[in-house]
Amino acid sequence: MATPRKNEKKTDAVKAASSEPDLGFTGESSWQYEPSLEGTDHLRFEKKYELFIGGRWVAPKSKKYFPTINPATEEPIAEVAEANAEDVDAAVRSARTAYDKIWSKLRPAERAKYLYRIARAMQEKARDLAIVETMDGGKPIKESRDFDVPTASAHFFYHAGWADKLDLAFHGRPYRPLGVAGQIIPWNFPLLMAAWKIAPALACGNTVVLKPAETTPLTALLLAKIFEEIELPPGVVNIVTGAGATGAALVAHSDVNKIAFTGSTDVGKRIQGAIAGSGKRLTLELGGKAANIVFADAPLDQAVEGIVNGIFFNQGHVCCAGSRLLVEESVHDLVVRKLRDRIATMRVGNPLDKNTDLGAINSKMQLEKIRGLVAAGEAEGAERWSSPCALPKKGFFFPPTFFTNVAQASRIAHEEIFGPVLSILTFRTPDEAVEKANNTMYGLSAGVWTDKGSKSFWMAQRLQAGVVWANTFNKFDPSSPFGGYKESGFGREGGRQGLSSYVEVG
Ligand code: NAP
Ligand code: MG
Secondary structure, three states: OOOOOOOOOOOHHHHHOOOOOOOOOOOOOOOOOOOOEOOOOOOOOOOEEOEEEOOEEEOOOOOOEEEEEEOOOOEEEEEEEOOOHHHHHHHHHHHHHHHHHOHHHOOHHHHHHHHHHHHHHHHHOHHHHHHHHHHHHOOOHHHHHHHHHHHHHHHHHHHHHHHOOHHHOOOOOOEEEOOEEEEEOOOOOHHHHHHHHHHHHHHOOOEEEEEOOOOOOHHHHHHHHHHHHOOOOOOOEEEOOOOHHHHHHHHHOOOOOEEEEEOOHHHHHHHHHHHOOOOOEEEEEOOOOOEEEEOOOOOHHHHHHHHHHHHHHHHHOOOOOOOEEEEEHHHHHHHHHHHHHHHOOOOEOOOOEOOOOEOOOOOHHHHHHHHHHHHHHHHOOOEEEEOOOOOOOOOOOOOOEEEEOOOOOOHHHHOOOOOOEEEEEEEOOHHHHHHHHOOOOOOOEEEEEOOOHHHHHHHHHHOOOOEEEEOOOOOOOOOOOEOOOHHHEEOOEOHHHHHHHHEEEO
16 A cells, blocks of 8 residues: 655545556655766866956956855855956957957858857767756756756757858848847756857857856856867857846946846846846846646656656756646546656755756755745645655755645745746646636746647647647757747747847848
8 A cells, every 4th residue: 555645635536536556656766776976076176267258267356256056065166256347347348349350250151160169069078067067056967968968069059050041040131140248047057048048149140248147157167168178269258257236237238239138037027127228139038837738638657757857857947847737637636646656756866866866956045935935835725745755964955846736826826936846736628728827927838738639739829838848848959949928038049030139130
């Protein structure tokens, strides 16, 4: 017999709804994996990382540095320069000079060569990039190794291909680059977000000042070392590390032509307000509260894998995470039972272990936010189930968790938790599924699980989401545009559509 777990109300309905025999699976691992740690001894971190401006490493005029820590151990990795408004000004001036004197004058095929070189150098350094991404941000090594780094280099390859074919991109209309792009990125996919931003900007002939997130600056700085190594002309990309004030200084700078921002809806709104009337172009990639919709006719075991991938990938630190599960009422209990047993097998722990499924939460602040919203869910009467897995004593960890009996109006059904926490709701008809899925201020992504292709298309036409996955979730490709509806932002990244964010079309 399955043993009841913490917080679990074992109802007869759960058993009764299942046509499958209860095999007495307890969820405890039937075997323990031996540790399989990725080696880090060969890595040499610098004690202090400076700003990358004009192709050189320069000390910040602010004279300030901040520590970046490993969220799995809470130990500092290095000190990183904090750019103030003067430093940001130096970076923008260097990007302007590089734009005027070099990058805008370069033949497109020459720009392409640089992008190919960056992509190839990223492949050569893939292992170190993955390890540093995992140490600085907490994500499992198997994700940074198999997803973040290869997808990031794929973005450079893809945009290298476009650089000398832009004549074909805008239906034959003339185009010109915008100039200097100020780019601000979050901590959940630090290297990948840098690639999403830098690759199309450079391909289209712009120069860049990039501000990584305070908690995850290191892979952007390693990328700067790649720029040095492949001899990207000085000033074409400048990296200014720091916190929110550094980003705000970049937004406020009068000589920036375009701001590309990925982050929270709150900060996105503030940025939009700050640049109103300035003539700066803007794209915003903001938050999400995606619905993963499972019909009774779906291949349910496959759907369970998709739900798990949708919400627990990268500890749920994913803007397009399938954080709301809408399941057809007739299969609710069965899906919940399958999900519970599947989640109980997931390994949470050292992100550098190749068997780890869920690594560390990115920061203490984010862990507190997750805890707060989970407590709100319990207080509002939803039923919580958390995996009984053991958590490491040090570091910021949270067990994979889901809520059943979630009221539509509750905070956990509306607010972005940005952690490994799933809210489960039910529906009876496709119309009701659409209505509930769209009942959010966000509109970044959605998933539909059904055996009927016609039903997927019917749903996709009605879901207000930038991306709709059918019988899969969280799949990305550089050729596929990504972006939001409603308060998830505007503009697209990736694909031909993403290029238009970096040019003025005549
Ligand atoms: P955030 O607080 O909005 O921060 C994003 C970036 O903006 C960081 O580099 C941050 O710096 C900087 N920043 C903060 N205040 C600023 C200001 N006033 N002016 C200019 N820049 C400022 O978001 P986050 O908590 O790091 O990231 C999580 C959020 O990003 C979630 O809401 C998630 O959904 C969203 N996200 C969306 C996408 C997408 O493609 N739609 C992708 C990934 C993440 P510091 O962090 O250094 O303070
Ligand atoms: Mg860090």
